[in-house]
Amino acid sequence: MKVEQRPADSKSKEAFTDKASLLNLYREMLLIRRFEEKTAEMYQAAKIGGFCHLNIGEEATIVGTISALRPTDYVYSTYREHGHAIAKGIDPRAVMAELFGKETGTSHGRGGSMHLFSADRRFYGGYAIVGQALPIACGSAYAINYKGTDDVVMSSFGDGATNIGAFHESLNVAKLWHLPIVFVCVNNLYGMGTAVNRASAVTEIWKKACAYDMTSERVDGMDVLAVRRITDQLVAQAREEHEPSLLECVTYRYRGHSMSDPDTYRGKDEIKEWQTRDPILSLGEHMKKQKMLTNEEIERIDEEITAQVEDAVKFAEESPEPDPKDLYRDVYAGEGAA
Amino acid sequence: MAVLAMRDALNQALREEMKRDESVFLLGEDIGLYDGSFKVTRGLMKEFGEKRVLDTPIAEEIIIGTAIGAAMSGLRPVAEMMTVNFIMVAMDQVVNAAAHIRYMFGGGTKVPLVIRTPGGGGHQLGAQHSHSHENWFAHVPGLKVVAPGTPADAKGMLKSAIRDDNPVMFIENEGTYAVKGEVPDGEHLVPLDKNEVKRAGDDITICAHSRMLIVAMDAASELEKEGISAEIVDMRALRPLDMAPVIESVKKTSRLITVEEGWRSYGVGSEIASRVYEEAFDYLDAPVARIGAAEVPAPYNKRLEKIAFPGKADVVVTAKALLGKN
Structure with a gap:
């Protein structure tokens, strides 16, 4: 599927000119890439169980949106959320430990790949029912208005979620109640194996917000600077004017839906074509042209990040399993088993 | 000690808890301007305003979802489902989300949420407005389920439910709202785990x-x-x-x-x-x-x-x- 480029996207590179900001975005995207590659390896080595959905290819969308937030802003995500968790500031060690099912994981091994969480980082969870988290994210946004703080909620979901009732109920009340929320649709063109044009009457997801008279934008989700630029605007609108918005980031996952997906529903050429627009390589090339980065520096950064990911694996390997006596812990707050 | 109808005992519990704790708020269909389908929330919007008594669209999934997110973010929502039959539309939120969130996130958060909803038949309302489903909820670890039968218990258990840190299914009955009984004034708490x-x-x-x-x-x-x-x-x-x-x-x-x-x-x-x-x-x-x-x-x-x-x-x-x- 071809993605129409919008004129606004081409201006993105003019918006960010300082090296430190660009380097942060670059490092963050590379960390997610290397983390996910290692995750795939660990899954194949049977260190990780259950379902496992990777963010490879979607790094610009994740980093471009989440880097626009403050630490006290909330992020809600889906079962494909390792990258979102890391981008919101959760230690990759705790994420990898959760994938390994260890007590030191973000959810003490009770959640796994699909249920990462951190109250401290206001990463309010990975949810494994498509569309489920949007209404819950609206609840956090309602609480922000109720308490009168200036935090913002970002609710991230796939294109598949926009065909579900909960999506429409959420957009409706977000507009009706002036909720400080940015809905981010990670349109990777497939809901599991079903292409967006086989599941949605409207394939340009941003248009769905028109029904609720809501600000909406479509952006090239492979261009981290374009994503960041538009997200800055929408977050400011949410924070300052309490006006919600829908941002559609058109992106692509290089791997299957999950680790167990044989990927028979799309052509290899399509995948290769998207890889030519790789978000990390693109930003690297841009920075080299601007004399902000050299090949040697790129190599050194990669080595550092690879070592960080190795350290996360080591931490996960060496961490203890949950104690069987704690099976019933946290079914209820404030007491033991019931 | 006053003699109150069940609906007024519930109303008293809501009013007292809203006065006691700023983080308590109500949401549901026609609970505010309309005063509630069964008048349990009568007068509360007038007294506490539209922020704390939130009239919602007729959209059960967003009601429960909003309540869950608000509960995770420091508030104590009391959601009303007009009848228990309507909650079927929101079962994903009740079971997959409210009941499981604390455990699947390793105790990293809590969901102090009350869902009030009446069941019961006998009013010629047919197959979609008359059933009782408390057993469905009582099947699920992570939920608490109570179903009082006297006005005094209704008040005391609702107050306890609002103060509890877990999702509580508070099952009422359309056939008991007018039933009268003696209700202790003020601070009257009935535990959620004692028959x-x-x-x-x-x-x-x-x-x-x-x-x-x-x-x-x-x-x-x-x-x-x-x-x-x-x-x-x-x-x-x-x-x-x-x-x-x-x-x-x-x-x-x-x-x-x-x-x-x-x-x-x-x-x-x-x-x-x-x-x-x-x-x-x-x-x-x-x-x-x-x-x-x-x-x-x-x-x-x-x-x-x-x-x-x-x-x-x-x-x-x-x-x-x-x-x-x-």
């Missing part, structure tokens, strides 16, 4: 909750005239299920009837009977008898509806049969 004997007796034990508690009490009065002394255990705490008063009673009477307004299959009575067989089998002189609704979708016709739901006569006949006195 109790509401009427002492020696010959037979009858377990019932919500509107069926009233039916069982009536039946006990009639049985008394025939020389049968029935002990009534109010099963207001369904999850966690407090079996202690039932076991103690069965050890005394050796006979047990369970009464519920919902269908018997896989029901509240089935669970109570199983636990009695496990814990007090040797004390029983007869199999446990379960009374529940006829296993049909609730019919509209008045005559058919009357025989579809359990009543006093069913309890009386069953009790006499268990005692060999028919």
